[in-house]
Amino acid sequence: MQAVYPLTFAALLFCVGVYGVLARRNAVLVLMSVELMLSAVTINLVTFGQIAGDAVLTGQAFALFVLAIGAAEVGVGLGIILLLYRNRATVNIDDADLMKY
Amino acid sequence: MTLPDLLMLAVLVLGGASAVLVVVARNVVHAALYLVVALLAVAGTFLVIGAEFLAWTQVLIYVGAVVVLILFGLMLTRAPIGPIEADSDNRRLALATSVVLFVFLATMIFRAFGRTELPLSVTRTAALGEVLYVHWAFPFMSLGFFLTVALVGAIILARKEEGEGPEPQLDPEMATERPTPAPTDTSTTPGVTKPSEEITA
């Protein structure tokens, strides 16, 4: 199979994730979009790992780590969102503009 | 067009569509469910490529844990039940950005790897395990440590104090308006500011 397919899939997922991060209002939705981006990265890693074909399976091992870290990140991120909700009673990230000039 | 190609194409279409729906869906829960599909599609990609263990780990962790986590998060932050209001005003700009980015990436991919053949070999889990515990032992261990830290951190962050947080409102208009909390002024969580005047009714 051509390597292009998974790579294109990964690029697609990534760009869709970018759109979601920039456009969505709800913070949880933003987090979901981030997950999409991470998945795209994982696909890329695995694909290139297979292309390279090295003995220590770098691509897949790396992908595992990314997976684990992504999960941890979601957990902490949701914690932050919950805190934000508790203090501001909203998860609309447009309202989290205290850093505005 | 061999079988792997076909399967890959199917997965691509499925995954792409569901990913798009994730970011476009008007209902947050629908978005979460579409996310499940997208992630399953990713797992499918792994299977096609030959990374079995990774595919099932993906399903286990992402679909099993992360999506559940997200759903819980939606619940705890009183996600609106009906359709949500329109997305951010930046969405046109965001669309432009992502399209440009995609075009660019795709061009790069096709130019660089247009002719590359992907060897499809199934990676035996035993081999992966062996590599993981021998060669990648150190990162593996620190990963465990890292996960512990993240766990502890998440707990600390999300811990609810007495009297904190807004009062729950069971209002049908809640979908289109923000919940109105009663002002609270006791807060012992460090770093939390409570400018009550910023909260509008």
Add this chain to the structure above:
Amino acid sequence: MISDYAWLIPALPAVSALVIMLFGKRFPKHGAEVGIAAVAAAALLAIVTAIEVFGANVAAVAAVEHGDHAARSFLNERALNLTPIGGGFGIEAGIRIDGLAAMMFLLVTFVSLMVQVYSTGYMHGDPRYTYFFMLLSLFTFSMLLLVIGNNLFMVLVGWELVGVCSYLLIGFWWEEKQNSDAAIKAFLTTKFGDIGLVVGIVTLWGMFRTFNIGEIISSVEAGTQAGGAPLETGLLTFALLTLFLGAVGKSAQFPLHTWLPDAMAGPTPVSALIHAATMVTAGIFLIARLYPVFQASPTAMAVIAVIGSITLLMAGLLALVQDDVKRVLAYSTVSQLGYMIAALSFSYTAGIFHLFTHGFFKALLFLGSGSLIHAVHSNNMSDMGGLRKPMPVTFWTFVIGSVALAAIPPFAGFWSKDEVLAGALGGGGYTGNLLLVLGGVGGMITAFYMTRALYLVFAGEYRGHGHPHESPAAMRWPLVVLAVPAALIGFINLPFEFAHPTGFAAWTMFDIEYFEGHPAEFVVWLAGLSTALALLGFVAGRALYRTSPSLAKDPMLNMGPLTMVLENRYYLDNLYTDLIVRTVVRTKLANAAYWLNDHVIDRIVFLAGVGANRLGKATYDYADQKGIDGAVNGLGVSANWSGGLIKFAQSGNVQFYAGALFVGVFVFALLFAVA
């Protein structure tokens, strides 16, 4: 050599002045013993130095006579350079010991010693006794400093210092207004002359680029100026004439003589020391010091001769109508100074020899008059008379002094005055003949007024009140001691072939060629004529005053217009004070100067101040407020404005940040791809 230590001669009186000033009152004799001891030591040192110097000069003369033409007159010069920076302007503190200096040391220290001993009697009981002795020591130091100096700067310093001491001593009893007036008059008149002195010194420096007397003399003798340029005699004459103006002031020559008679307001020892023997001779000393320089300008010499001659006759005439015995002596001093100055223009030795002898007998006469004043408590001869019996010592010493002054042989004055006239005869020309004639007539007048004074004071009946008595021992002994040189000192310079090479002329020669070129000569007919004139004066005086009439019937005071002119001192004082000072200076000149000062000079200063003020304000307003502050404020404003633009990047919108991030990443990726 002993003369290396000659700097001690001025140093000893200086130290004693300081000691008396600080501790004088604590001594048993109130400081007098310190002063006398110091001057006595200085006198001893002066004698020893003189022996060395004179001996060396005589040896040099003998060597030349035996064919050794390399012998030189004695000159010991030692100097300490006081300008360590160097450069063209050199001030040094140095001593220049030659025959002239050694002679002056002897004169000054000896007379000063006599005067100080005399003062212990005369000033006894005065409340400012210690101060008086301090001033006497200070004066002695100043005069010796003037004498010893090897450069004109030191001479100037000594000159001014003696002026100051003279002022302080004349005005010693300043409670009487006329005394302080006399002191101011003396100071200002001599100061007028000092303008000339300073101008002269500066001109000489400008010509020769040095103050050192030796260097100036050698430059003039070589005929060059500084830098090897040929000597400009015109400028040199100008310098010498201005120097001579200083001498005119200090030595009380016409027209600056008016201060000396008034200076008799000071105590008599002061008159004896300063106004007979020492300070007034400073002018003559200066000319003698720079004699080779003066010789290069015949014009200057002629002027000197004329002024001296006029002075000697004019002052002699004024002595005829005086009532105050000290004034008689004062005018006599002025007249004799005229002799010395005029003599210098013809013969070096004549001038300074007369200075030397005159110092002794005039000091003697003044101290004698002091003794008279002390006895009758009055200066006026109208209060004296018949004092021969009660005051024999005073009488005889006064007679000796008078005879010496009148130049009757074989007393001192005869030899010196004869030398003067011989020099004038040898000089010839208009000036020589002028001096000859006036000198002869002056000799007659001198004899006449001294005889008048003698008779008025010592003969006849006592016209005063009280009981005159002889002076105490402290006052008598100096009279006796001074009478000896007054009588005999003429013999050190006998104008005969056998005596010349070992006499005064050899001792004080400044240059061996000059000495050899001016052999002694005794012009018999001239000596006889001058003696005859003097005896004529004596006889006339005796005839008129023998019966010692009272001053009301004094023939000299009854000569109508002549008397009036003489009594008013030729109206010179009136000219100076009324016409010049009051009319010109006080009214017109002073007003003009005031106007100039107020409207021009002050205006300039005022405008400078206003200008500075405006400049300051302008700088503040424009440079500081608008310029610098503008720049500084501008920095702040621009920072503010740029911040105002940049702040929009802080939108607070997380998605905006994320978007920016992605765009940035995209750009980087693009760059990597392209590269």
